[in-house]
Amino acid sequence: MEVKKIFLPESELPRQWYNVLPDLPTPMEPPLHPGTGQPVGPDDLAPIFPMALIEQEVSQERNIDIPEEVLEQYLLWRPTPLYRAYSLEKYLDTPAKIYFKNEGVSPPGSHKPNTAMAQAYYNKIAGTKRICTETGAGQWGSALAFCCALFGLECKVYMVKISYDQKPYRRMMMETWGANCVASPSTETKAGQTILERNPDSPGSLGIAISEAVEAAVTGENSKYSLGSVLNHVLLHQTVNGLECQKQMAIAGDYPDVIIGCAGGGSNFAGHALPFVRDKINGKEIDIIAVEPTSCPTMTKGPFAYDFGDTVQMTPFLPMHTLGHNFVPEPIHAGGLRYHGMAPIVSQLILSNIVRPVAVPQLETFQAGVTFARTEGFISAPETDHAVAIVIREAIKAKEEGKEKIILFNWSGHGLVDMAAYEAYLSGQLSDHALPEDEIKKALKDIAPFPKPQQYTG
């Protein structure tokens, strides 16, 4: 029998995260204070993040130690297995070899606890009592709830309303782990109240929910805020994934020609890809693909510009691909991919032609997900299906080209709490939402015109 899964022993769990900042071909633009236009300093962020995370956000150290307490908790599910997708290969009749990293084995079923555990830990030792956050499809909120439970912290989650309604199971998961979860926009914050006055039926968005969580953290007693994606330190923590993959691919005796991950805020994709980005910067030829939905085409249609991370303009200006901070995408089922912006690190790598963004329509993603479920057995999260769709495209291309390509992708989570989405697809209720050009133009008007980052290409 051929080896199907490559496990690493616990002793091979990476002891350090990889920080890409010192290796970037062009330096990052700093986040700017929206009032002064000046780079944001540690003091500006201190009200919302513990200092250890602020330091990681700007660190130029290439390798950053993972605290012992975080390593111990990682062992609950890490190292995660790397799979060879023999059945999918056979079904597609492709010469490509397809590998996938199974991040679905974590207790909440996704990659998100990689950073949630680290953030909960740093908050714990800084004396935080309560962490506030937002969540889209609920993957992030459930992951943070899980990690807060293990470290004995309170957890408050603002969940995008459309997902709160569509995905009650993730809310129930949060509550089982002891968190308090409300639909966003909520009446609990001024930010939420403002949105609801404008549009009582707002389906919500990650931008809105971020505003609420930040407000709750700043105004609440002994509370801090936690972000599940976008920021440098979040991507940093996720690199434990890619670092494991590098060891596992070495055991498999293969090196990827193509790396694929879905990207909402960018941390899932980056955590998988960044260690390989380092190799690419050092000369390796790899096609590194970040996949987004056509209904929220941040990377493929949004310019690289300074914009707010949230809707109510409480965050610093971040240099990133953005569709404008007021952009609210169609209520597609991949709730985690509905963010108007993209991680500055990922945005910068796109500008530098190191990462190639691709947009894929909703129906193709579910078709891919069903194919994957009926060949490899695992039912993917709708977000993950975006990666699966491009894997299938690339495997078919490899067949057409007659090339034995090595494809590696990040199977970022299972979809067992997203089954309503599959039912909607199987019963023909879903459609594609390619965003019309005029709507994109309209959305882009909201991007703050001042100041432009140096690499502005819009």
Add this chain to the structure above:
Amino acid sequence: MEVKKIFLPESELPRQWYNVLPDLPTPMEPPLHPGTGQPVGPDDLAPIFPMALIEQEVSQERNIDIPEEVLEQYLLWRPTPLYRAYSLEKYLDTPAKIYFKNEGVSPPGSHKPNTAMAQAYYNKIAGTKRICTETGAGQWGSALAFCCALFGLECKVYMVKISYDQKPYRRMMMETWGANCVASPSTETKAGQTILERNPDSPGSLGIAISEAVEAAVTGENSKYSLGSVLNHVLLHQTVNGLECQKQMAIAGDYPDVIIGCAGGGSNFAGHALPFVRDKINGKEIDIIAVEPTSCPTMTKGPFAYDFGDTVQMTPFLPMHTLGHNFVPEPIHAGGLRYHGMAPIVSQLILSNIVRPVAVPQLETFQAGVTFARTEGFISAPETDHAVAIVIREAIKAKEEGKEKIILFNWSGHGLVDMAAYEAYLSGQLSDHALPEDEIKKALKDIAPFPKPQQYTG
């Protein structure tokens, strides 16, 4: 850092199942034909099962080879990890060492594919086109749907109505894997029609659903039936779990003093426990505990007797602990533990004082599940919480006795598609359903009075 999970390499996947029949201290009573009262022969079963499974049902071989094709599919998720529950131990302040086998890593999230994969394979090579089955909470139906998809078989599932309504996600999983699932009692079979005439609001039961699936298999073209528990060959396939545990406990350097599993039809419990039952028969001192709900106290209140496996009296008489084939338990959330009977092998082991049955009330199980989720991180299936509850009792007892007991239990599946049950518990909507003695007496009247098995103790 201490080792948290013990993995076996794929090369250590057991190559044979363990058959307990030749090791039993007293021989099994045969199943009897309800018409003739004579032992059921292979020809009687041939309309519903492929011959390879019928042979396994009565085999006296101690070790039975796992076919190569089944081994290959097992590798999708097996060997499964064995965990040390350090956080739970710490929380309980117990000197006990608690280990759990994580069967939740399979694609449908439970132990059920261990036999579903084998049954799908043997049907495939026998030329079956469609497999019909019943399911309670949906763990079995989703597992069979998953395995049928991989072997290219059609799958028809009759799902107990109360679970069909409470747990739509498992139905959607089945459909995503390509199966056809209907609520039972259904109008599609004579058995279902009969029940619905008597009680149009019947919540269904496993017994009823079995009747429907057997009828569909016998009357359908090129169709066979598949059972997810109770029968000898099903328990046989599940032993891959316990055999792995034995290797993993040896790696851990511990041997269990107590083994705990939840038991509905008995296969989950038996698959985990039988390899240790062999050790106990050979002289090892182990407390082997099968856990059931107080609302369906088959093992603790039902006599050992010959009874039908189903409600509409289509199956042979099986020698087993039973509450009577017409017994319909309260609609508790652990749908997989609502069966009126118990596997003949497990029943026999109870008679022989090798297995000790314990019943636990519903609220205690969910309390245990929440404790487990907030310490070990994983959210258990409500069935699995029955085992967790007794683990906690035993760990507390070990503390009271000041003994460093080794407790091993079967974490048979995750509860991420059972979150509605947790929400009901957390919001105070659940209650306990200990069955009144007079109801038990009433139910027992339906047990077929003829013939008595030799060990009849009722």
